[in-house]
Amino acid sequence: MSANILTVDDSASIRLTTKVTLTNAGYSVTEAVNGAEGLIAAKGSSFDLIVTDLNMPVMDGLTMIEELRKLPAQAGVPIIFLTTESDADLKARAKAAGATGWLTKPFDPENLVKIVKKVLGR
Amino acid sequence: MSTLDPVAVFRTEAAECLEAIETGLLDLTHQLDNRDLVDAVFRGLHTLKGSGAMFGFEALAAFTHHCETAFDRVRKGEVAATSELVAAVLAAQDHMRALVDQPDADHGDTGHKLLAQLQAAVGAKAAAPATVAAPVREASTKKTRNSWRIRFSLPANSMANGTNPLGLLDELRDLGECTVRADTSAIPPLDGLTPTELYISWDVTLMSEQDRSAIDDVFIFVLDDMELSVEEIDGTVAATAAPAETMPVPAAAASAPPPPVPAAAVPEFRPVEAVPVKREAPAASQAKAAENVRVPAERLDELMDRVGELVIAQSRLSQLASASTDIALRSVSEEIERLSGELRDTMMVLRMVPVATLFSRFRRLVHDLARETGKVIELVTEGESTEVDKTVIERLADPLVHLVRNSIDHGLEVPADRLAAGKAKAGTVTLSARQAGGEVIISIKDDGRGINRERVRAKAESSGLIHPGQPLSDPELLQLIFAPGFSTAAAITNLSGRGVGMDVVKKTVEELRGAIDIVSVPGQGSEVSLRIPLTLAIIDGLLVRVGTGRYVIPLSAVEECLELSLEEDLRSRGRSFISLRDSLVPFLRLRDLFRTGTKPDVHQKVVVISTGTERVGLVVDQIIGDHQTVIKSMSKLHNDVATFSGATILGDGSVALILDVGHLVAAGQQQEAQLRVAG
Numbered sequence: 089m090s091a092n093i094l095t096v097d098d099s100a101s102i103r104l105t106t107k108v109t110l111t112n113a114g115y116s117v118t119e120a121v122n123g124a125e126g127l128i129a130a131k132g133s134s135f136d137l138i139v140t141d142l143n144m145p146v147m148d149g150l151t152m153i154e155e156l157r158k159l160p161a162q163a164g165v166p167i168i169f170l171t172t173e174s175d176a177d178l179k180a181r182a183k184a185a186g187a188t189g190w191l192t193k194p195f196d197p198e199n200l201v202k203i204v205k206k207v208l209g210r
Numbered sequence: 211m212s213t214l215d216p217v218a219v220f221r222t223e224a225a226e227c228l229e230a231i232e233t234g235l236l237d238l239t240h241q242l243d244n245r246d247l248v249d250a251v252f253r254g255l256h257t258l259k260g261s262g263a264m265f266g267f268e269a270l271a272a273f274t275h276h277c278e279t280a281f282d283r284v285r286k287g288e289v290a291a292t293s294e295l296v297a298a299v300l301a302a303q304d305h306m307r308a309l310v311d312q313p314d315a316d317h318g319d320t321g322h323k324l325l326a327q328l329q330a331a332v333g334a335k336a337a338a339p340a341t342v343a344a345p346v347r348e349a350s351t352k353k354t355r356n357s358w359r360i361r362f363s364l365p366a367n368s369m370a371n372g373t374n375p376l377g378l379l380d381e382l383r384d385l386g387e388c389t390v391r392a393d394t395s396a397i398p399p400l401d402g403l404t405p406t407e408l409y410i411s412w413d414v415t416l417m418s419e420q421d422r423s424a425i426d427d428v429f430i431f432v433l434d435d436m437e438l439s440v441e442e443i444d445g446t447v448a449a450t451a452a453p454a455e456t457m458p459v460p461a462a463a464a465s466a467p468p469p470p471v472p473a474a475a476v477p478e479f480r481p482v483e484a485v486p487v488k489r490e491a492p493a494a495s496q497a498k499a500a501e502n503v504r505v506p507a508e509r510l511d512e513l514m515d516r517v518g519e520l521v522i523a524q525s526r527l528s529q530l531a532s533a534s535t536d537i538a539l540r541s542v543s544e545e546i547e548r549l550s551g552e553l554r555d556t557m558m559v560l561r562m563v564p565v566a567t568l569f570s571r572f573r574r575l576v577h578d579l580a581r582e583t584g585k586v587i588e589l590v591t592e593g594e595s596t597e598v599d600k601t602v603i604e605r606l607a608d609p610l611v612h613l614v615r616n617s618i619d620h621g622l623e624v625p626a627d628r629l630a631a632g633k634a635k636a637g638t639v640t641l642s643a644r645q646a647g648g649e650v651i652i653s654i655k656d657d658g659r660g661i662n663r664e665r666v667r668a669k670a671e672s673s674g675l676i677h678p679g680q681p682l683s684d685p686e687l688l689q690l691i692f693a694p695g696f697s698t699a700a701a702i703t704n705l706s707g708r709g710v711g712m713d714v715v716k717k718t719v720e721e722l723r724g725a726i727d728i729v730s731v732p733g734q735g736s737e738v739s740l741r742i743p744l745t746l747a748i749i750d751g752l753l754v755r756v757g758t759g760r761y762v763i764p765l766s767a768v769e770e771c772l773e774l775s776l777e778e779d780l781r782s783r784g785r786s787f788i789s790l791r792d793s794l795v796p797f798l799r800l801r802d803l804f805r806t807g808t809k810p811d812v813h814q815k816v817v818v819i820s821t822g823t824e825r826v827g828l829v830v831d832q833i834i835g836d837h838q839t840v841i842k843s844m845s846k847l848h849n850d851v852a853t854f855s856g857a858t859i860l861g862d863g864s865v866a867l868i869l870d871v872g873h874l875v876a877a878g879q880q881q882e883a884q885l886r887v888a889g
Binding site: 098189 | 406
């Protein structure tokens with residue numbers, strides 16, 4: 089049941105943790121370092137799930153979600169939004185932009201897998 | 211699977227982040243209204259806080275939170291970026307660096323002072339405590355079986371946003387027995403139907419031991435917009451949420467910020483120049499950043515593959531050219547030989563990283579272990595700039611952790627014992643790396659009690675590894691600790707017995723074509739040395755011929771080559787031993803092993819190979835010579851063939867298999883043991 093997951097984060101350590109966690113859970117992971125790269129990656133291949141950070145250079149997560157949702161091919165692809173505790177109102181904005189779910193940073197790897205499973209419908 | 215340590219990655223990243231913040235802040239002092247710079251600094255602070263909290267740097271995350279909040283307000287236009295704010299954050303930034311370097315030291319006072327300065331700069335009254343902990347869900351202990359009737363309908367566009375109603379239903383089914391009924395009455399006639407929209411609502415009866423919050427959990431991501439009613443079946447309405455409010459209300463402080471305070475009103479105004487910040491640093495670091503390019507490892511692997519193919523093609527060309535009389539062709543061939551050789555050498559260097567990346571993670575480990583064991587430990591690292599192939603470093607991480615744990619757990623004594631033995635109270639663990647020829651030697655040394663030979667022997671005898679009283683040399687005795695399942699720990703402590711044993715360490719090292727040596731002096735400590743080849747991609751090999759096939763023996767394992775004289779060949783028939791300077795060395799006839807049909811050469815050769823202490827001779831038909839080998843891994847189908855560790859392509863385009871020395875030596879030893887038993 090290996091799903092392809094795109095993770096978008098400008099922090100290498102968070103990307104690494106996400107990647108290690110998700111690959112250990114049996115998923116294959118593609119990484120992008122900002123929204124713009126994430127968008128290009130998403131256009132270039134089909135992902136079953138996208139996990140994205142908010143604050144990133146070049147293009148932030150919110151804009152990326154908005155842009156993704158404009159693409160017909162990306163309809164229905166779940167997007168998990170990583171937020172920090174201070175981003176409560178952003179959570180609502182991300183939802184409006186088309187995010188499927190969210191995860192509060194700092195996140196517990198187990199929790200990430202749980203949410204990924206939930207969103208992917210295992 | 212990469213075993214790169216996220217904490218080490220975080221430290222590197224934090225250093226880069228801090229440099230970016232510093233550069234941004236310094237630029238900002240000249241252009242206070244530059245939004246891009248404000249954003250850049252905010253992002254840096256934000257990343258630092260987020261990652262810091264993830265990797266256990268709580269103090270850093272909490273402290274950075276305040277600076278981030280301040281910059282967030284600048285970003286939102288609530289306060290102006292002032293030179294004193296920039297100054298305060300610049301000073302704070304040095305503090306963050308200290309928090310990254312020494313997360314456990316007490317920085318309280320400095321932190322408070324800096325925060326007061328920061329608060330003064332943004333005109334806030336007091337710092338709100340940073341909450342970086344993840345919200346904790348209350349656990350329910352209720353175990354009664356409830357019946358629920360759940361009715362829900364999702365917003366029409368929810369599927370486009372990636373919500374899968376079937377997934378939600380599956381989750382409900384996980385909670386207990388479900389009866390699901392879909393309400394399709396809202397589906398419009400075909401001409402009015404939008405295929406991407408959702409018109410179905412559901413009515414679910416659930417029998418579950420879970421409580422209400424488990425049901426809410428299922429809908430957590432959609433709770434805000436959906437209609438959901440959950441009733442207990444016995445008639446009491448448990449709750450009706452339509453739509454529910456689960457989003458935390460933004461903190462009052464954020465929604466009602468105090469008005470920006472003009473710079474003049476701040477009493478602790480300090481001119482920017484007075485802030486002790488290294489002005490030269492950002493320029494230097496910028497230059498450094500431009501000199502380094504980050505390349506994903508797989509691209510390097512691809513490049514390595516190409517270079518490997520080039521080397522192979524080049525050796526074919528050389529072979530053709532040497533057979534040709536065309537002077538021009540031969541000179542071009544020589545030129546290409548030189549270039550491809552240089553390219554190969556450059557390529558090797560690209561994959562090298564300093565062992566510092568490997569060693570740095572041990573500070574934390576040693577610190578934690580010291581606390582766990584109550585021992586006083588000093589960690590010394592040497593030769594951190596020694597470079598090793600990146601993949602080698604990654605694979606060595608776990609074995610090294612095990613060895614360091616061993617040194618601390620089994621080797622070092624508690625302070626009282628050390629003092630009683632006339633040693634310093636603090637035990638020293640030394641991690642060192644140095645290059646020796648084509649190998650890197652990584653050693654873990656401690657000044658503890660050393661390996662207890664009696665205990666090793668007793669353990670080996672009790673577990674049947676050796677006969678009681680069997681004479682063993684000291685190195686042989688020490689080698690016993692690499693036997694699978696061997697542990698000298700009297701009791702399995704928290705530190706040892708984690709599933710990684712010395713046998714796994716040895717196996718990992720041998721997979722890297724390395725070797726492991728132990729020196730231990732009772733009462734003075736132990737040293738474990740790992741000898742690891744510099745790179746895994748290209749080896750120097752000895753090309754030999756057996757029958758019509760050609761094989762490569764890794765040169766580092768070759769001890770010597772001898773002639774197997776006819777009489778010795780006949781004499782040794784059935785015994786498979788040759789005498790080599792008064793010692794008997796078992797040998798394997800590769801012709802037999804590979805079932806070669808052709809007649810043996812008259813002058814067969816013996817290549818003596820070794821893995822540290824064990825030696826085995828390999829009988830081959832002909833030794834062709836030295837060959838630089840680009841290693842190609844074998845297909846999945848052939849992975850189980852233990853005799854070979856890989857393949858390479860020769861100059862004429864044919865394939866030669868690379869012999870797995872460790873396996874052959876083990877096979878030789880086994881053969882020797884069988885012959886001994888047979889008498």
